[in-house]
Amino acid sequence: MAEFVVHTVPGSPFARSVLMALEEKGASYTVSAVMPGTLQAPEHLVRHPFGRIPVLEHGDFSLYETQAILRYVDRVVAPGSLTPSDPRAAGRMDQIMNVNDWYLFQGVANIIAFQRVVGPRLMGLQPDLQAIETAMPRARAVFAELARLLGDQTFFAGDALTLADLLLFPQLDFMQAAPEWATLAGPHGALDAWMDRMAARPSAAATTWERVAAMAK
Ligand SMILES: N[C@@H](CCC(=O)N[C@@H](CS)C(=O)NCC(=O)O)C(=O)O
Numbered sequence: 242m243a244e245f246v247v248h249t250v251p252g253s254p255f256a257r258s259v260l261m262a263l264e265e266k267g268a269s270y271t272v273s274a275v276m277p278g279t280l281q282a283p284e285h286l287v288r289h290p291f292g293r294i295p296v297l298e299h300g301d302f303s304l305y306e307t308q309a310i311l312r313y314v315d316r317v318v319a320p321g322s323l324t325p326s327d328p329r330a331a332g333r334m335d336q337i338m339n340v341n342d343w344y345l346f347q348g349v350a351n352i353i354a355f356q357r358v359v360g361p362r363l364m365g366l367q368p369d370l371q372a373i374e375t376a377m378p379r380a381r382a383v384f385a386e387l388a389r390l391l392g393d394q395t396f397f398a399g400d401a402l403t404l405a406d407l408l409l410f411p412q413l414d415f416m417q418a419a420p421e422w423a424t425l426a427g428p429h430g431a432l433d434a435w436m437d438r439m440a441a442r443p444s445a446a447a448t449t450w451e452r453v454a455a456m457a458k
Contacts, residue, residue: 245270251454254411256295264444274457337405352376354415388429
């Protein structure tokens with residue numbers, strides 16, 4: 242029996258971060274499909290009272306909020322910590338995870354990636370170009386700051402892969418599929434190189450939208 246169950250709508254970037262962490266840790270898991278449009282249904286609200294995904298189940302323990310899930314998985318599955326032992330590197334990791342949630346997702350990816358990737362693919366929507374244009378100044382600022390934080394390092398918190406890389410990659414992978422990527426990442430070659438390094442990891446290949454849809458039960 243799989244050790245972990247991840248409840249998600251296939252395609253969710255937050256869930257992909259969790260799945261990538263489980264893959265990086267070599268943990269066994271299954272994906273429990275949540276149907277789009279059912280996040281406010283009573284059976285899902287029992288798992289997540291705010292009606293979002295992902296939710297992790299580990300035996301009789303249930304957890305929502307991606308950062309909490311990532312840290313939990315990192316603590317309970319040994320070996321191969323995805324959290325730096327150096328306090329400054331750990332602080333940087335935590336900071337970048339909050340940049341992901343507060344500045345990249347809110348107001349950038351949830352607009353641009355939604356309008357360009359998720360809406361058209363899941364709901365057949367046409368992109369709202371005005372909404373994208375309005376999000377661009379914030380997007381430019383977030384990309385510049387991410388590039389500054391990455392600098393010339395291999396990963397966001399230094400030489401080793403951490404939870405920060407795993408949280409960021411799925412959001413940026415959707416952003417890379419948008420035509421705005423060229424404008425946003427163009428001035429920041431190191432970000433593109435980091436994307437290539439992340440995309441080449443088996444954990445990324447194992448958790449594409451198609452792969453998650455295929456494994457969802
Ligand atoms: N703070 C939450 C955010 C999760 C989140 O926003 N997930 C999206 C899918 S990637 C979602 O559930 N969206 C549904 C909605 O907005 O109604 C976390 O870190 O898990």
